[in-house]
Amino acid sequence: MENEKYIGYGVDELLEDQEFVIKVNNTRTNEEWDQFLQSNISAKENIIRARKIIQLFKTYEGKLSEDRKFNLWKNISIYNKTNSWKITLPHINPFLKIAASILIVIALGSTVYWGLNRNGETYEFSESTGMDQNSENPFLRLSNGSKINLTDKNSEIVVLKNQDAILVNKDSVIANTPVKGQDINPVALNEVSVPFGKKTTLILADGTKVWLNAGSRFAFPQSFIGKNREVFLEGEAYFEVTKNKNQPFIVSTNNIDVEVLGTKFNLSAYQTDNFCETVLLEGAVRVQDNGKLFNAKLELKPNQKATFYSDNKELVRSEAPDANMQISWINGWYQFSNQNLITVLDKLERYYNIRFVHDPTLESKAFPISGKLDLKGSINEVMAVLSKVAKINYQITDNEIIIKKQD
């Protein structure tokens, strides 16, 4: 038999007892309360009186509206990002402080194989960085051949310019010197591979910052030698390019090249999409079809986009007033305005590495939706929100989510 804890306690003593106060506040059901009274039967009268006083101070706790919660969080999150970069940068690359200009480009990839000849140059990702659907974590394959697993969900890679080394997640420095006995290959690039459901950030040798989205591969040199600063992308990335007029920055995807004329940009080129989209937020870029027979060039101004359709090889320029929505993914939000439900589902498939199964008629039945999803939550949380907005029913199974339109 348990001893009565509050035997002989007066009202004042009960009120003084922190444990008692917490007990009163945390008791939710009558059954639980009756049980507590039974186990302290001799102090019952005083316990009831003390509880009444405590209950006078019970307050109604509401919830702040989701909208205001989100807006405030957006500010805090951005502040947190800029602040953590500031902490990193001065120690690693003082040059970055002048990296003022920002260019954003989004280029969605096509079905053409990555290693296609482009203007005589070729880049083929090595076998080992192949998009393995099952690979758990992002990884880095250095130009000297070594392979490093990046275990964090959001890992960070910094190229240490004059040290032939790479800093991973602020704590491990990895030497990138040629293995003894092997010839130095001056054009060998480092490659990062980010599986679905993960993200990675990089700082390149020139101080350019790169956010790599889920399901992407990216190749970059240890240092930028030569006429251009050239990097290769498959998937989606947001770039903040350090200005250097004498050495243009070029991002190549399998269909288009984006030449940066001193700005920040976000580029996304997924092979599974049948179009490439380049959206510019600030500054100027030149988008170029890199197929041999076609050589269309487009210059973009802020809030414009260039779309390349791989079916008819057409490159089209149009206005993109919601350009900055396109990069909300770097903060873990996915924001969309008047989007087709299928487009939204495609993005979620990549981000969470899941598959949606739906009736082919869903696309025509679904109306355009707008909103924002917190991608830091679980897929269950995201689906709960999305199903309300898009008026769909869903069922989560082992590795698929079945979508049905609500009647």
Next chain:
Amino acid sequence: MKDDQYIWEEFKNGEEYAISYIYNQNIDFLFFYGKRITKDEDFILDVIQDLFYELIRTKKNLGKTDNIRLYLLKSFRRKLIRELQRKQKQTGSNEEIEIQPDIVFSVEEDIISTEENSKRLEIIRQGMKELNQKQREVLYYKFTLGFDYVQISEIMQVTNDSARQLVSRAITSLKKYFAENNFILMLIFKKLVKK
């Protein structure tokens, strides 16, 4: 409690998820705490933003804590008071009034507002009026949030003894008031307990 300690360290180490977790776990609480002190919601949100900015800026130098909510509440209360004072100066009042959080209890939220109930409510409200601002605040920490004296003295920046004294005086005056109105109050409490 151990979780709080862990999350706090993760935050200090710059883990992004930690700040998001801390924000989401505490934003409603901080906002409604602010609402008990001032009605100006935009003002409250500004102060909360400022609070988080400061945390982020100074994270490398922050101390340890095993109670994040308490930690946030301490600086939030300090900031609120400071900003309220600044606001008051701007609006031109010359009097140097010491601003104290005036915790307003919303008993009415818990009771269905019928004619009959509103009479009883009036008696409870009256009982609350027997308390001064400081007493209401201290009882909020003690009874609503269930803090101990060490925590209360940290928040209110008073000594442990003063915190005890504040509480005991507040309880005495409450009890006295209730004894005088015992009969009517018994009825109310029955209603409250039933809910």
